[in-house]
Amino acid sequence: MLIGITGTPGTGKTSVTVRLEEKPGYQVIHLNELIREEKLYSEVDSERDCIVADMDLVEQRVMEKVDIFSPVTILDSHLSHHIADIVIVLRVSPDKLRERLQQRNYFENKVQENLEAEALDVILFESVEWCDKVFEIDTTDQTIGETIADIEEILDALLKGRDEQVAAKYKPGSVDWSEDFFA
Template sequence: MRVAVTGTPGTGKTTAVEQLVEAGELDEAMDVVHLNELVEQEEFTAGYDEERESAVVDFDAVADWLAGREDILFESHLAHHFEADRVVVCRCHPDTLEERLEARDKPSASRAENAESEALDVVLTEAVEAHGADSVYEIVTTDLSPEAVAREIAAVVDGSRDPSAGTVSYTEYL
């Protein structure tokens, strides 16, 4: 089983996955990989985006590293771009998202871009296009604790949660 956990930056995916591991909610055979850490450690980059103040990911290098690995849960705002059996899309109201990113000292332009992306369903749309609606699971993290989000992810992994794509709308933000 290959599970991708994705979402706009600030939706809580990394914190929830860390909580999932701490709580021991995954089968011991399942590896957990934070793709952003992998990219940094393995130097899977193809340059640097000055405007966004972030590395440009070498998607081919990451895909090659992931190839053939089974029983893996990988998380990143880019995770939906890679082969997976199930894709969890963490969602958060854009106002809350902006607050979370401000607390991380992200630049104003980055906060606005990510909030707009969330309101426009960018990550969700990409996930559904790449994997199909039957493989995508939206989790609204806005008012959930990291522990609650971790339990929702665990339910996706163990198959006790039904797919759900397109159930969340933040268009009022626009």
């Protein structure tokens, strides 16, 4: 099963996937790392301080790396919803997101761009548009362990063919930061 853990940069994707990687039964592919290391990008956008991934190359490389013996392969990236059919979107309040991005020394224009993307549900919207199944977790007041427990609850339900049991709890669109951000 190929699962994307996606969300705006700073929502906790890598923090949780690094811990999931230590558990048996999970293969984790960190897409941003893969893209940089294997130069799977078409250009460097210096104005936006980012690289532009060549998603066809990324998807091809991911499929080559998937371990068919692993019950779950997790793609960690704000781009993973472009490849996986099932995604878990991590969300965080704009205030907490600002703190995290500033701690990473993001330029202010990059912080603002990501805050707007989070407030406007950009990645959630893309995920719902592109993917068969989408789940949403608000990580704002959660520890990494609590977020992992939520993810494992979803994965367990999916593996047992009982995703309807978690569909309402993690329903896409249940998190809304627009009033907080645009007020």
